[in-house]
Structure formats: C-alpha cells, structure tokens
Amino acid sequence: MSELKENVPKIRFPGFTDAWEQRKILDNVEEVLDYRGKSPTKFGMEWGNKGYLVLSALNIKDGYIDKAVEAKYGDQELFEKWMGERRLDKGDVLFTTEAPLGNVAQVPDDEGYILNQRAVAFKTNSRKTNNDFLAQLLRSPLVQESLNSNASGGTAKGIGMKEFAKLTAYVPTQVEEQTIIGTFFKYLDTLITLHQRKLSNVKNLKAGLLQKMFPKDGEDFPEVRFPGFTDAWEQSRLGEITSLITKGTTPLDKSGNGTINFVKIENIDSTSGEITASQKISIIEHEGYLRRSQLQEDDILFSIAGTLGRVTSVKSDILPANTNQALAIIRLKTGYLDYVKTYLKGKAVSDYIRKNPTIGAQPNLSLEQVGNLEISLPSEEEQVEVGTFFAQLDRLITLHQRKLEHLQEQKKALLQQMFV
Structure with a gap:
C-alpha cells in the first residue's frame, strides 16, 4: 500500500483527499497549563466548599467534568494566587496525566476554574488546529495506545510532559477538515451526554421511589401509594x-x-x-x-x-x-x-x-x-401494582442504557475509522 493510502483515514468528509501529516501532538498546542505540585498550604490557605471549582484527575472524566465527585473549591484570593495571569477558557482541552491516564474533556464555560493535581490544559494554535479536534485526537485509539506504551508506573500509570512532548500523531493538513471532524464528534459527545443524563435521571427517580413506595424500617405504611390502597403492610x-x-x-x-x-x-x-x-x-x-x-x-x-x-x-x-x-x-x-x-x-x-x-x-x-x-408485603393486588410499575421503570432504564451503549460503540468505531 502506498504511503498516501496509509496516511488517510478510512472514512472522510467529502471534499478532502490530501494525506494526513505526522506531527508532534504539542506542535498543535500554543500553551500548556501545568500546575502539578501546587497545594493551597503553599499559599497558607485551604480548599473551601464554594467559589471556583478545582479541576483534577478526580473529576476530569472522559468527555465531561463531573462536578459532583469530591468537589473542592477555592475562593477569589486563592484563585488569583494559584492561576496568576493565566486562565482556563471555554473549550480548552483538559488531559489527565495519571490515575487515570488519558481522560480528555474540555472546559465547559468561562466561569473560571482552578487546575490542580494530575491534569494539564492545552490551549491550541488556531492556525494549526482547534480545541474540538485536539480533544478527539487525544481520545483516538492510536494516541491512547501510544500514551499507554510510553507511560511509567505500575498500577497507576502516568506520563510526564517530557515524554508526552515526544508523542506524534497524524493530522489533516487543512484546518477546515480538522474543524469539521471536531464539530462532528462534539455533536456526538453532546448526544452521548444527553442520553447519560436521561439514564441518570431515571435511575435517580427509581432510587427515590424505592425509598418512598416501601415502608421505612419499623413502619407499616409507605409514604407514597397507588390510589385505593390503605391497609397496613x-x-x-x-x-x-x-x-x-x-x-x-x-x-x-x-x-x-x-x-x-x-x-x-x-x-x-x-x-x-x-x-x-x-x-x-x-x-x-x-x-x-x-x-x-x-x-x-x-x-x-x-x-x-x-x-x-x-x-x-x-x-x-x-x-x-x-x-x-x-x-x-x-x-x-x-x-x-x-x-x-x-x-x-x-x-x-x-x-x-x-x-x-x-x-x-x-x-x-x-x-x-x-x-x-x-x-x-402489601395485599396481592397492591403487590401487582407496585411490581408492575417498577418493572416498567426497569425496562425504561434498560432502553436508555442500550441507546447509550449503542452511541458509545458508534463513537468508538468512528474514532478508529476517522483517524489515522
């Protein structure tokens, strides 16, 4: 197979035929924000429970920021001392360098964030690439494979920026193609997030109803019942x-x-x-x-x-x-x-x-x-009502789960075929 054929993806958007070019990944990056090694105590301060959300490997998930996981915050003074003149802007690419290695997300808005342990942020050079494309490139199978093969450590693998700087990947020579690819996958990520939320909402609904539709310990009546049932359980x-x-x-x-x-x-x-x-x-x-x-x-x-x-x-x-x-x-x-x-x-x-x-x-x-x-145990008639209701809720959860898994598998396949 010719080099030209080797350096093009299996699936492309119409109008693009040029071979992709091998570059160091950091060639597409204008600036790396790396605050690893810092701690609030170095400023004589502590994390709080409000203010600017701290971003780290704990809450940078693959494709999104989990704002509920072990959330830490810094006040205005800590934010200014920590971040200095540099700021995380909407769309900047976030990357976890260890425990776990290789999670990629983007800054969701311009509310202001503190970048902390085991994570870095990339600001792109718009003349060479854009944020959305870089985020998907870092998630692509070959880049993830390269990350793992160059990582150090045992159970908790990690990669330093010195090693990361050596990593290369194939990218389209035209920024327009990169932009279209990035936009396409961002739409797919939005769709996946939507289905994740739907699934989470139904699961939370079920968890809440399980609490309310069954008697609490030591009680004979549930908090919520179907009409027509009044007897003790x-x-x-x-x-x-x-x-x-x-x-x-x-x-x-x-x-x-x-x-x-x-x-x-x-x-x-x-x-x-x-x-x-x-x-x-x-x-x-x-x-x-x-x-x-x-x-x-x-x-x-x-x-x-x-x-x-x-x-x-x-x-x-x-x-x-x-x-x-x-x-x-x-x-x-x-x-x-x-x-x-x-x-x-x-x-x-x-x-x-x-x-x-x-x-x-x-x-x-x-x-x-x-x-x-x-x-x-309620009456048999009430058992039927309650059991049927939760069985239907379980079927709805299964439906959302399958839709989500289908989208995730589609994205995985497309990442393999739309990147070199």
Whole structure:
C-alpha cells in the first residue's frame, strides 16, 4: 500500500483527499497549563466548599467534568494566587496525566476554574488546529495506545510532559477538515451526554421511589401509594413465601462442553438483569450432580457470594439452565414475582446485606440468612401494582442504557475509522 493510502483515514468528509501529516501532538498546542505540585498550604490557605471549582484527575472524566465527585473549591484570593495571569477558557482541552491516564474533556464555560493535581490544559494554535479536534485526537485509539506504551508506573500509570512532548500523531493538513471532524464528534459527545443524563435521571427517580413506595424500617405504611390502597403492610420472612431456597455448585466437568446453560453472577447485567449465559455444562451433570440447582421459569436468582444482592429472574429462553454456589435460587409459592424482585433491590435488603455478610475470602450470605430476610408485603393486588410499575421503570432504564451503549460503540468505531 502506498504511503498516501496509509496516511488517510478510512472514512472522510467529502471534499478532502490530501494525506494526513505526522506531527508532534504539542506542535498543535500554543500553551500548556501545568500546575502539578501546587497545594493551597503553599499559599497558607485551604480548599473551601464554594467559589471556583478545582479541576483534577478526580473529576476530569472522559468527555465531561463531573462536578459532583469530591468537589473542592477555592475562593477569589486563592484563585488569583494559584492561576496568576493565566486562565482556563471555554473549550480548552483538559488531559489527565495519571490515575487515570488519558481522560480528555474540555472546559465547559468561562466561569473560571482552578487546575490542580494530575491534569494539564492545552490551549491550541488556531492556525494549526482547534480545541474540538485536539480533544478527539487525544481520545483516538492510536494516541491512547501510544500514551499507554510510553507511560511509567505500575498500577497507576502516568506520563510526564517530557515524554508526552515526544508523542506524534497524524493530522489533516487543512484546518477546515480538522474543524469539521471536531464539530462532528462534539455533536456526538453532546448526544452521548444527553442520553447519560436521561439514564441518570431515571435511575435517580427509581432510587427515590424505592425509598418512598416501601415502608421505612419499623413502619407499616409507605409514604407514597397507588390510589385505593390503605391497609397496613405485613412483615414476613422470605422463607415463608417460598417453596425453595437453594444454590448450585461448581461443575465437575470444567471443559465447558454441553448443551445446558450455566449461569454465573457475571452473566447477569447489573442494570437490566438480563442473563447472557456463555458457559455450558453437560446434560449428565444437569440431571445428576447438579440436579438440585436446575432452574425453572420465574425462579429468582440472588447473588450471595462476592458481589452481593444482584437480582434477576429466569426466563424461558435460557432454559434448560443451571447455576453455581454464588447464586441463590428463590422459588416463590406466594407473592408477585416483580414485586419480590423489586423489594430485593431496595434499601431494606441492601441494609440487611451490609449488616449480615460472612467475611471470608469474599463476602457471602448463607441460605439461612437469605431465608430469614424480612420482607414487607402489601395485599396481592397492591403487590401487582407496585411490581408492575417498577418493572416498567426497569425496562425504561434498560432502553436508555442500550441507546447509550449503542452511541458509545458508534463513537468508538468512528474514532478508529476517522483517524489515522
């Protein structure tokens, strides 16, 4: 393949045909703002809880600033002493140099920020590139790969500016092409952020409703109810409404050959509860050694080892199936399935898990502890209303999650194909 063909991306906007040019990344940068090593105590001052937000590797995420994570602030005096004559302007590119390495975001506005530990900011030379393009270039697979291969350190990898200054990348020779690429990906980032917010809002709504639509500890009535229901809720133990609480074990044959789905915690999606069984066991083990843990439709699976409290139910499309000792099988004899699943995801159960795990090589709950778990039960009709409502909310969360993941995968693929 000719050099010309090697130095062009697979996908381009119409009207651009020139080969891309290899440059040092910092050739596109007018100024690097680097305040690493500073601390408020050097000025005889301290961080506060209001004023100018401090930007660091803690809150510079990939594509956005998380203003809620361990937020620190500096007052006007500290801001002036810290930043001096230099300021972070809207669009400046933020880059984390370690722990984590390689997160890229842009300054969202001109409100003023303090740049702190493990992060630097780049101001671009508008004659050679623009902020939006540089941000996407730093996120591109080849640049990220180059960062990691030139980083130092063990678990917490990092890169100094001396090493960073050696890094090169291919860029379009025309600033117009860079601008179009940068604008396109910025729009995609905005779309991703929009879906992230939608997902976060629905999750927060669910968390709030779980608090209000179930009785608080020691109470018999929830704060919020569907119309027409006024009776007190009753207390029961999970074992009293089930016909079976058991668990599986490890297959003797670990080859993975067979036709029976074998479900483990990692096969259960933490958001949707969807089961993706990748391991198989033989029909011989399913009918013999693992007979007690044969799964049936509508069985509840509840994780009791390692990751505690993950909940889902078995659908017919994964049957025949079996499971291991990290998942309790809960088979109801009374109670509405979606209601019981929702209750098991709520605060009362998470508090129970926090107070009762047996700590060994990994935290775990015994089947006896699962059976003794207290559950608040309204009438069967109210269980149906509450369970159906939260099942619909879970489906909405899953829908938003899938849309978000689809956009993120699209962006990942486009970064691979629209950069050299």
